[in-house]
Amino acid sequence: MDFREIKEADAKNYMTVFSRQNLCFTHGKGSKLYDTAGNEYIDMGAGIAVNCLGHDDPELTAAICEQAHKLIHVSNLYYNIPQAQLCEKLLDGTIFDRMFLCNSGAEANEAAIKLIRKYFYNRGETRTEIITAKNSFHGRTLATVTATGQEKYSKPYAPLPSGFTHVPYNDFGALKEAVNDKTAALILEVIQGESGVLPADYDYIVNAYALCRSRGILFVVDEVQTGMGRTGKMFAFEHYGIQPDIITLAKGLGGGVPIGALLARGEAAGAFAPGDHGSTFGGNPLACAAACVVVDRLKNGLLREVEQKGEYLLSKLSKLRKFNFINDIRGKGLLVGVSLGDKLTNTEIVGKMATNGVLLITAGHNTLRLAPAYTISYEEIDIACDKLMDLFARTNV
Ligand SMILES: Cc1ncc(COP(=O)(O)O)c(C=O)c1O
Numbered sequence: 001m002d003f004r005e006i007k008e009a010d011a012k013n014y015m016t017v018f019s020r021q022n023l024c025f026t027h028g029k030g031s032k033l034y035d036t037a038g039n040e041y042i043d044m045g046a047g048i049a050v051n052c053l054g055h056d057d058p059e060l061t062a063a064i065c066e067q068a069h070k071l072i073h074v075s076n077l078y079y080n081i082p083q084a085q086l087c088e089k090l091l092d093g094t095i096f097d098r099m100f101l102c103n104s105g106a107e108a109n110e111a112a113i114k115l116i117r118k119y120f121y122n123r124g125e126t127r128t129e130i131i132t133a134k135n136s137f138h139g140r141t142l143a144t145v146t147a148t149g150q151e152k153y154s155k156p157y158a159p160l161p162s163g164f165t166h167v168p169y170n171d172f173g174a175l176k177e178a179v180n181d182k183t184a185a186l187i188l189e190v191i192q193g194e195s196g197v198l199p200a201d202y203d204y205i206v207n208a209y210a211l212c213r214s215r216g217i218l219f220v221v222d223e224v225q226t227g228m229g230r231t232g233k234m235f236a237f238e239h240y241g242i243q244p245d246i247i248t249l250a251k252g253l254g255g256g257v258p259i260g261a262l263l264a265r266g267e268a269a270g271a272f273a274p275g276d277h278g279s280t281f282g283g284n285p286l287a288c289a290a291a292c293v294v295v296d297r298l299k300n301g302l303l304r305e306v307e308q309k310g311e312y313l314l315s316k317l318s319k320l321r322k323f324n325f326i327n328d329i330r331g332k333g334l335l336v337g338v339s340l341g342d343k344l345t346n347t348e349i350v351g352k353m354a355t356n357g358v359l360l361i362t363a364g365h366n367t368l369r370l371a372p373a374y375t376i377s378y379e380e381i382d383i384a385c386d387k388l389m390d391l392f393a394r395t396n397v
Contacts, residue, residue, distance in 0.1 A: 003036040021354060028055025031376040033359065041354065042384045044372045045361040049193070049225050049335065052252040052294060054373035060255045060293045067289035074285065076278065082288035089295045091263070094234070095243050098269035100262040101283030105224030105250035106139025108260035109187070111277055112248050113143050115264060116185040116218055119271040127184040133169040135364065137194035138187065138222055147187060150195070170200055172207045179211065185218035185246075190236045193225035193371075195364035197330055197337025202240060209242040218268060220246040224260070225335070228252035229298045229374060232307035232333035239332065257290035259283075298374075306333045306374045309381065313370065316385040323392050327366075334376075338368040338388075343397035352391055358384045 001009065003024050010020070025033045025041075031054050033041045046052065053060050067082060074080050087099055102108055113130065120127040132138065134149040142161060145154040149166035163184075167174045169192060190205060192198040212219040219242070226236035227249040237244050245268045250260035260282075264271075281287075310333035317329050317336060327339040340346055346362040353360050363369040372381070 006036075021351065023354060030054040030056070031373050031380050040357060042358045042380050044370045044376075044384050045359050046371055046373045047256060048251070048361060049230055049371035050251045051256045052228060052230070052374045053255045053297065054375040057255065057293075057375065059297070060290060063289045063293045064257065064286065067286050071285045073281070075280065076283065080283070080285045080288070082285045082292060083283040086283075086288040086291050086295065089292055089299075090261070093299075094263070096247070096263040096265045096269065098264055100272070100277065101288070102260040102262070102279045103258045103281050103287075104139070104260045105222075105248065106141045106144045106260075107279065107282070108224065108248035108250050108262050109138045109144045109147065109222060110141050111262045112187065112220055112222075112246050113147065114277055115246060115262065115268060115271055116220065118276060119218065119268050120184050122271055127182055128163045129165060129180070129182045130163055130185050130187060131165050131167055131175070131178055131183060132187045133189070133192070134166045135169055135192055135195040135198070136166075136187075136189055136222070137192070139224075169198065170204045172204050172211075175208055176211060179215060179217065183215065183217050185220050186212055187220040187222055189222045189226065190240060191226050191231065191332060191335060193335065193363065193369070196339060196367040197335060197363055197369055198365075199330060199332060200240075205237075205240040205242060209240070209244075218245045220244060220248075223247045224250045225371075226332075228294060229303050229306050230333055230335050230371065232303065232310050234298060234303060236332065253294060254287050254290045255294045257287045259287040259291050302374050309374070309376065309378070310334045310336070312378060313372075313381050313385070316381060317370070317388075319385075320389060320392060323395075325395070325397050326392075331370075334370075334372055334374060336370045337363055338370070340366045340368065342366065344395065349391070353388065356387045356391065358387050360388075 006024055024036045027034050031043050033043045132147045132149050136149040138144040138147040146160040146164045165178055167178045190200045209219055221237045221244045223235050246264045248262055253259050320326050325341040325343050327341050329338050331337050346366050346368050350360050361369045
């Protein structure tokens with residue numbers, strides 16, 4: 001199929017849920033992607049913070065191929081070797097006691113919601129209410145769009161599951177007011193990724209955590225975008241010195257192979273009984289073999305690279321502050337947002353940058369999001385940032 005035929009087939013066959021860019025990639029290597037016309041791009045989006053080892057990473061590809069030759073799938077009716085290995089590797093050195101594996105971020109959050117409710121059910125407490133933040137993003141299933149603090153994602157799908165309240169982000173007073181005897185859990189992203197790479201204030205998280213502790217409320221961090229090293233620590237909550245009861249992971253965990261995870265500690269880790277939850281594909285050998293490579297690499301020096309490259313990327317991007325149409329540049333590790341003033345639109349800049357051979361992604365609040373592979377080279381960071389600088393220098397607004 002040539003690109004025209006691909007677009008025609010997509011327009012005819014695929015449900016109209018995406019506004020796709022006029023691009024189709026055939027292959028990639030590291031942080032480079034190649035389109036159907038043979039053009040080369042620097043990939044600063046990494047599949048929306050997914051391909052953390054870049055494209056065609058030799059170790060990841062070898063592990064996937066090797067596992068595919070052995071077993072792609074066996075059901076969870078049986079034990080499987082890569083699943084057991086992944087759980088050992090991932091939990092080792094963390095505060096968490098047990099985990100559950102699924103296939104995506106939404107599924108991990110869905111599982112977290114069920115775990116929260118089951119925890120209080122087991123205790124005989126009628127606490128069912130879950131507080132999340134406005135502008136948060138937690139996924140596309142019915143419960144997770146309801147948890148998501150953005151009405152545009154949930155409005156058409158009423159009736160929605162009950163028991164969710166949204167409070168303004170970074171507003172401890174509002175949170176304190178929202179908490180009551182029915183509050184079961186607080187679910188937060190410590191950096192709101194989808195809505196514009198908005199980091200939580202240190203004091204907000206520390207105070208919210210202390211409040212949850214004092215009221216017996218479960219503290220849950222959605223690390224789907226920020227986890228697995230994205231911010232320079234294995235999990236972004238570590239920047240805040242807190243110990244969440246539950247976290248959720250997906251995106252980077254499999255380096256591109258679909259996998260999600262729910263990690264819990266203490267009594268919450270033991271709240272599910274056999275039959276309470278499950279997933280046909282969750283924790284399958286192929287996905288777990290891929291995730292083992294990601295965890296190993298992070299623990300063997302890659303985390304430190306994310307921290308260093310993140311500082312470098314942020315310092316390069318900070319030079320854009322001289323343009324009066326840049327509102328803010330923020331982020332941690334290799335998750336950075338460049339917030340634009342209202343004279344420019346992020347979609348327009350993403351389009352122009354793609355024409356210049358650099359792939360960026362958008363986020364809320366008119367933000368450009370950069371979330372490259374952890375293996376990106378300093379030279380590639382330089383080229384991408386210089387091209388953005390050139391484009392802004394030529395932009396007259
Ligand atoms: C913080 C957060 N939670 C959950 C999700 C949903 O993940 P998925 O698309 O894998 O279901 C996302 C996706 O962007 C996310 O950023």
